Amino acid sequence: MTSVSIIGAGGMARAIAGVAKNAGADLQVVSRDPTEARRVTTELGAGTPGTLGDPLTGEIVVLALPFSAATEVAGQQREALAGRIVVDITNPVNFATFDALVVPTDSSATAAIQEAAPEAKVVKAFSTTFAATLERGTLSGAPLAVLVAGDDDGARRAVIDLANAAGLRGVDAGNLKRARELEALGFLQMTLAASGGTTWDGGFALVGP
Incomplete structure (x- = not known):
C-alpha cells in the first residue's frame, strides 16, 4: 500500500489528502500548526495529523506550500526527504505584480526544490489543478488530468499510479525540464480565473485517449 505525507494544511493540502484517501493510501498530514493538520484529517475522516519536524511516514511527500516556504522546508528537511518521492505543487508567481513567474526563464520551482533537497526524487504534479476542481475529481464529465514531470521514472510512475488509483487521470509530462511549462500553464489558469475568463x-x- 502506498503511503503519503502531506506538509501543509491549506486548500490544496486538503484536496491532495482527499486524493490519497481515495487511492487507499496511508495518510499523514503535518503542519507548523498541528491544530490545522488535525482539522484536515478530521474533515476527511482519515489520516494521522502531526507537527512539521515529526518523522515522515510517507514514501511520497507532498509539499503543499507556497513556493518560498516549500523551498525552505525542502532545505530544512533534506535529510528526511533523501530517497523519498517529493511532490512540488507550486506555481512560483510574483504576487506583487501577478504578471510573471519569479524563477529564471531557464529554470522552475521544481528545479529549485530539487537543488534544496538533492537526494530526493522531486516531481512536479497538481500544479495545473485548482483545489475545488481536484476535490471534485472531474472536469467536463471526465476524470481530472494530473500532469506529472520529473527526472526519476519510478517517481513519476508512483505519482501517476496514485492519481489513477484515486479515479483521476495521471499523465506523464516528461522530465523535470517540463516543470517550467507546467508552472506557466498553472499561472495562465490563475490569471484567467482572476480576470473572470x-x-x-x-x-x-x-x-x-
Missing part, C-alpha cells in the same frame, strides 16, 4: 473550480481539459 474562467472560474476557480474550472481548468483545462486534456482530451484524447
Whole structure:
C-alpha cells in the first residue's frame, strides 16, 4: 500500500489528502500548526495529523506550500526527504505584480526544490489543478488530468499510479525540464480565473485517449 505525507494544511493540502484517501493510501498530514493538520484529517475522516519536524511516514511527500516556504522546508528537511518521492505543487508567481513567474526563464520551482533537497526524487504534479476542481475529481464529465514531470521514472510512475488509483487521470509530462511549462500553464489558469475568463473550480481539459 502506498503511503503519503502531506506538509501543509491549506486548500490544496486538503484536496491532495482527499486524493490519497481515495487511492487507499496511508495518510499523514503535518503542519507548523498541528491544530490545522488535525482539522484536515478530521474533515476527511482519515489520516494521522502531526507537527512539521515529526518523522515522515510517507514514501511520497507532498509539499503543499507556497513556493518560498516549500523551498525552505525542502532545505530544512533534506535529510528526511533523501530517497523519498517529493511532490512540488507550486506555481512560483510574483504576487506583487501577478504578471510573471519569479524563477529564471531557464529554470522552475521544481528545479529549485530539487537543488534544496538533492537526494530526493522531486516531481512536479497538481500544479495545473485548482483545489475545488481536484476535490471534485472531474472536469467536463471526465476524470481530472494530473500532469506529472520529473527526472526519476519510478517517481513519476508512483505519482501517476496514485492519481489513477484515486479515479483521476495521471499523465506523464516528461522530465523535470517540463516543470517550467507546467508552472506557466498553472499561472495562465490563475490569471484567467482572476480576470473572470474562467472560474476557480474550472481548468483545462486534456482530451484524447
